[in-house]
Amino acid sequence: MNLDEVRVKINDINDKMLDLFKQRMVLSKDVADAKRSMGKAVYDAKREREILDKVTIDAGPEFDIYARRFFENLFSLSRTYQAEQLFHETEFSMAIKKAVESSPNLPPQRGSVACAGEFGCNTQIACDKLLPFSQILFVNDFKAVFSAVDQGLCQFGVLPIENSSNGSVKEVYDLLDQHDCYIVRGTRLWISHDLMAKKGIKLEDIHTIYSHPQALGQCQIFLNNLGANVKLEPYSNTAEAAKMVSESDDPGIAAVAPPQCAELYTLQTLAKNIQNSDNNYTRFICISKKLAIYPGSNKISIITSASHTPGGLSSLLTKFSNVGINLTKLESRPIQGHNFEFLFYLDLEASLFDEKVTALLSELHESQEKFRLLGNYPEN
Numbered sequence: 001m002n003l004d005e006v007r008v009k010i011n012d013i014n015d016k017m018l019d020l021f022k023q024r025m026v027l028s029k030d031v032a033d034a035k036r037s038m039g040k041a042v043y044d045a046k047r048e049r050e051i052l053d054k055v056t057i058d059a060g061p062e063f064d065i066y067a068r069r070f071f072e073n074l075f076s077l078s079r080t081y082q083a084e085q086l087f088h089e090t091e092f093s094m095a096i097k098k099a100v101e102s103s104p105n106l107p108p109q110r111g112s113v114a115c116a117g118e119f120g121c122n123t124q125i126a127c128d129k130l131l132p133f134s135q136i137l138f139v140n141d142f143k144a145v146f147s148a149v150d151q152g153l154c155q156f157g158v159l160p161i162e163n164s165s166n167g168s169v170k171e172v173y174d175l176l177d178q179h180d181c182y183i184v185r186g187t188r189l190w191i192s193h194d195l196m197a198k199k200g201i202k203l204e205d206i207h208t209i210y211s212h213p214q215a216l217g218q219c220q221i222f223l224n225n226l227g228a229n230v231k232l233e234p235y236s237n238t239a240e241a242a243k244m245v246s247e248s249d250d251p252g253i254a255a256v257a258p259p260q261c262a263e264l265y266t267l268q269t270l271a272k273n274i275q276n277s278d279n280n281y282t283r284f285i286c287i288s289k290k291l292a293i294y295p296g297s298n299k300i301s302i303i304t305s306a307s308h309t310p311g312g313l314s315s316l317l318t319k320f321s322n323v324g325i326n327l328t329k330l331e332s333r334p335i336q337g338h339n340f341e342f343l344f345y346l347d348l349e350a351s352l353f354d355e356k357v358t359a360l361l362s363e364l365h366e367s368q369e370k371f372r373l374l375g376n377y378p379e380n
């Protein structure tokens with residue numbers, strides 16, 4: 001057979017498969033419809049497993065794995081189609097509706113906001129960008145930001161979550177799982193770091209440099225070049241490190257902090273723009289106790305689990321590709337007390353104003369062992 005002849009045959013098979021596929025999708029909807037009207041669960045894991053085992057045997061050793069994956073994908077597509085076609089209100093979808101209806105058309109500009117750090121820190125700049133007329137309450141650490149929001153001391157909390165060169169702020173991911181708070185907004189800031197010390201001090205006089213671990217990580221190349229005699233010490237926050245240096249009696253210490261901190265804390269800049277890369281952006285989130293979904297919300301964050309089996313994560317991800325959703329972030333964090341089991345944090349380019357997306361997330365809410373919507377929010 002020459003190439004043209006093979007192509008003709010393949011086209012013919014494709015046409016037949018497409019026709020069968022469409023027939024199968026319609027039948028899968030009918031089955032779901034019938035099951036639902038009988039009050040039965042639509043998803044039948046046992047039956048799916050039996051069919052998968054049968055096709056694996058029937059396909060023979062050359063094609064068994066291919067056949068199994070092919071049918072797994074077919075089932076996944078059917079389930080997405082069923083969820084979309086037979087969408088029914090669930091507790092989850094009603095909570096979404098309520099949040100959409102009760103949220104104002106524009107994100108708030110004012111309110112009380114908790115910020116970990118001190119005057120002049122990067123997170124304060126993010127607070128000013130997100131809530132320009134807010135009252136900032138500076139607290140000690142990220143945990144205290146969550147507590148302030150959780151206990152109603154502040155309406156909002158702003159936290160760094162991810163940096164373009166240094167990766168995720170893992171502590172914030174863990175705290176998101178531990179608190180009943182929602183992400184209501186996000187923003188991205190270009191971050192630059194300066195090295196600063198007391199006035200009159202030279203770079204060669206410095207023996208210890210303090211800063212937030214994210215900032216130290218973002219300036220690793222410059223800092224490591226200073227040699228082994230210079231110690232790097234993590235500190236709670238960049239601006240707090242600058243303040244501590246200015247108040248300390250030790251002239252040999254310095255801080256990595258945002259440029260404005262030099263003037264704020266009467267320090268002298270020893271080196272400017274010491275970040276590894278100029279492409280140094282940090283994403284910040286704004287959390288709130290109440291779920292709010294403003295018009296224009298283009299990003300969804302969720303926490304979920306995947307089954308601890310081969311293909312478990314892949315079948316979770318397939319559900320998003322089934323409806324054409326782009327994933328912008330996948331973070332995994334170990335589940336405390338479980339051996340090598342993980343929670344997955346996903347960011348999706350999607351909006352709950354789209355019914356298809358609400359249908360998919362409702363389906364996940366029902367089918368996944370763990371599922372939590374962290375928020376649907378605008379990020380700019």
Ligand SMILES: O=C(O)C(=O)Cc1ccccc1
Pocket residue numbers: 116117121122123124160191212214215236237238239282
């Ligand atoms: O807000 C700050 O300045 C911090 O210390 C946290 C931080 C560190 C580096 C980048 C963004 C936020």
